[in-house]
Amino acid sequence: xxxxxxxxxxxxxxxxxxxxxxxxxxxxxxxxxxxxxxxxxxxxxxxxxxxxxxxxxxxxxxxxxxxxxxxxxxxxxxxxxxxxxxxxxxxxxxxxxxxxxxxxxxxxxxxx
Amino acid sequence: xxxxxxxxxxxxxxxxxxxxxxxxxxxxxxxxxxxxxxxxxxxxxxxxxxxxxxxxxxxxxxxxxxxxxxxxxxxxxxxxxxxxxxxxxxxxxxxxxxxxxxxxxxxxxxxxx
Numbered sequence: 335x336x337x338x339x340x341x342x343x344x345x346x347x348x349x350x351x352x353x354x355x356x357x358x359x360x361x362x363x364x365x366x367x368x369x370x371x372x373x374x375x376x377x378x379x380x381x382x383x384x385x386x387x388x389x390x391x392x393x394x395x396x397x398x399x400x401x402x403x404x405x406x407x408x409x410x411x412x413x414x415x416x417x418x419x420x421x422x423x424x425x426x427x428x429x430x431x432x433x434x435x436x437x438x439x440x441x442x443x444x445x446x
Numbered sequence: 447x448x449x450x451x452x453x454x455x456x457x458x459x460x461x462x463x464x465x466x467x468x469x470x471x472x473x474x475x476x477x478x479x480x481x482x483x484x485x486x487x488x489x490x491x492x493x494x495x496x497x498x499x500x501x502x503x504x505x506x507x508x509x510x511x512x513x514x515x516x517x518x519x520x521x522x523x524x525x526x527x528x529x530x531x532x533x534x535x536x537x538x539x540x541x542x543x544x545x546x547x548x549x550x551x552x553x554x555x556x557x558x559x
Binding site for chain 1: 450477479481486487488489490496502504536538543544545547548550551552553
């Protein structure tokens, strides 16, 4: 079964610093990969997704992620953190089936 | 406005008292699903539906039931709630499956005493 691991349940960065949130998946078959963001007291919304093709994927709000098959990773980055980026971030993966597997989530805190 | 709605948003109940959480989408999506969110565990899929009258179990279906009689609605039923079902529940929908963007509802926070 597919599993998704997010390293670091909490990440703290200073405003303006690089944001790096880590995600690894377990499948030997490259899945479809997603990053979702959850702001306080809200549902999740899509940041970006990888299906096939270009391995560097750009999303909303200046985020991007790179699919690395050799490392089974799909880490999320943003060059310069903003206070409004404080939220919980979830990586998710889908293979050929009809289910979506989520990682445990990473709470991003941005210090002024 | 395209959206997924859930009701109620907050619910406190007692062990064994049947409850239903409703979910409705206005995007004509075929795929709908329910997740529960628990700290440190992320979201875990409870049930999903590929279309009307087609439902299947997710990773954590025990203690839950669903039905899909209409395309827009996908209620989650807890026949006999227990304290371990205290959680935050999300309904989501997408055009036709999990390879597409999921649109999430605002969540239902359930406390079972």
